Amino acid sequence: MPKQQTIQQAASVSGVGLHTGAVVNMTFKPAPENHGYVFQRIDLKGKPLVAADVDHVVDTSRGTTIAVNGVRVHTVEHTLAALVGLEIDNALIELDGPEPPAMDGSSKDFTKAIAEAGFTEQKAERKLFIIDEPIIYEEADRKVYLSVVPSAQWEMKVKIDFDSANFSPQEAYLKKLETFPKVFADCRTFCFLHEVEPLLQAGLIKGGTLNSAVVIVDRQLSVEETERLGVLFERPGIQITDEGVLNQGGFRYPNEPARHKLLDLLGDLALVGLRIQGQVLAIRPGHKANVELAKKIKRKFEQLRLLD
Numbered sequence: 218m219p220k221q222q223t224i225q226q227a228a229s230v231s232g233v234g235l236h237t238g239a240v241v242n243m244t245f246k247p248a249p250e251n252h253g254y255v256f257q258r259i260d261l262k263g264k265p266l267v268a269a270d271v272d273h274v275v276d277t278s279r280g281t282t283i284a285v286n287g288v289r290v291h292t293v294e295h296t297l298a299a300l301v302g303l304e305i306d307n308a309l310i311e312l313d314g315p316e317p318p319a320m321d322g323s324s325k326d327f328t329k330a331i332a333e334a335g336f337t338e339q340k341a342e343r344k345l346f347i348i349d350e351p352i353i354y355e356e357a358d359r360k361v362y363l364s365v366v367p368s369a370q371w372e373m374k375v376k377i378d379f380d381s382a383n384f385s386p387q388e389a390y391l392k393k394l395e396t397f398p399k400v401f402a403d404c405r406t407f408c409f410l411h412e413v414e415p416l417l418q419a420g421l422i423k424g425g426t427l428n429s430a431v432v433i434v435d436r437q438l439s440v441e442e443t444e445r446l447g448v449l450f451e452r453p454g455i456q457i458t459d460e461g462v463l464n465q466g467g468f469r470y471p472n473e474p475a476r477h478k479l480l481d482l483l484g485d486l487a488l489v490g491l492r493i494q495g496q497v498l499a500i501r502p503g504h505k506a507n508v509e510l511a512k513k514i515k516r517k518f519e520q521l522r523l524l525d
Contacts, residue, residue: 225335232318241314294484302397348495
C-alpha cells in the first residue's frame with residue numbers, strides 16, 4: 218500500500234473569492250499523518266478549524282460550502298481537487314477570508330504552488346476504500362446519474378448535457394491521477410450567459426470576471442446587449458468567439474466544460490475523507506449530486522468498518 222504524503226513546505230496563493238468577492242490569502246501547510254484536509258480561518262477569533270468532510274457541507278449553490286459551528290469556508294472544490302490530483306493526503310489550508318481565491322476559475326495556480334513546495338512521504342499507509350459493490354445516486358427527473366462501481370483501478374468519466382441547441386453534449390475521462398496537473402487542473406469554471414445576471418442578483422459571483430470563469434453565449438445577442446455586456450464585464454468592444462464564448466481566446470480544450478465538471482467531482486469526492494478504488498461515472502453531475510454520492514460512499518465505508 219502506498220504511503221501517505223504531505224507537502225514539504227508552506228505554499229501560498231492570493232486573489233479574490235469568486236462568490237464573496239473578498240480578497241483572500243491561502244497557504245497550504247504540511248500536516249501530520251491521518252490529518253486529512255483541514256481549512257483554518259485565521260481571520261477569525263480563535264482561528265477555528267473546518268475539516269473537509271462531507272458531513273460538514275451546508276450549501277451546494279454554484280459551489281461547495283462547508284461549515285463547523287457556524288464558521289464557513291465557501292467554494293472548496295477547486296482547492297481539494299488540486300490536493301487530490303497531486304496525491305497529497307494531509308494538508309492544513311490557512312485562509313484569511315471566507316473562501317479560497319478564484320484565480321482563473323481552475324485549480325491550475327493551486328496545483329502549481331503545491332507542486333513547487335514539494336512532497337514528503339510519511340510513514341502511515343494511505344487510507345483506501347476498495348469498492349466491492351455499486352454505489353449509486355440518481356435524480357431521474359433531471360437525468361442525473363452518478364455511480365462508483367468495482368474496478369481493479371481508479372478512473373473517472375463525466376458526461377454533460379445541458380439540452381441547449383448551442384452547446385453539444387461533452388465527455389471527459391481521467392484514468393490516472395498523474396495526468397490531472399497537465400490536462401485537467403487548468404480547466405476553468407463556466408456558466409451560461411442567461412445565468413450571469415440572476416447569479417449577481419442572488420448575491421453570488423461578486424468576484425467573478427471573464428478572467429475567472431468562461432461565459433458561454435447560448436442565444437443570439439443584439440448590438441445593444443453586446444455593448445451592455447462590455448460594460449458589465451468592463452470589456453469595451455467585447456466579442457463572441459467562434460466557439461460561442463465571451464472570453465478572449467475561447468476554450469482551452471474543446472471539452473473544457475466537461476473537464477471542469479470532472480475537476481469539481483474530484484474535489485467534492487475528496488470530502489469522503491479517504492481514497493477510493495473504483496470506477497466513477499457521472500452523467501450531468503453538479504455539486505449537490507456530487508455531495509450526495511460522497512455521503513453514500515462515506516456511509517458505506519462506515520458500515521463496513523463497523524462490521525470488521
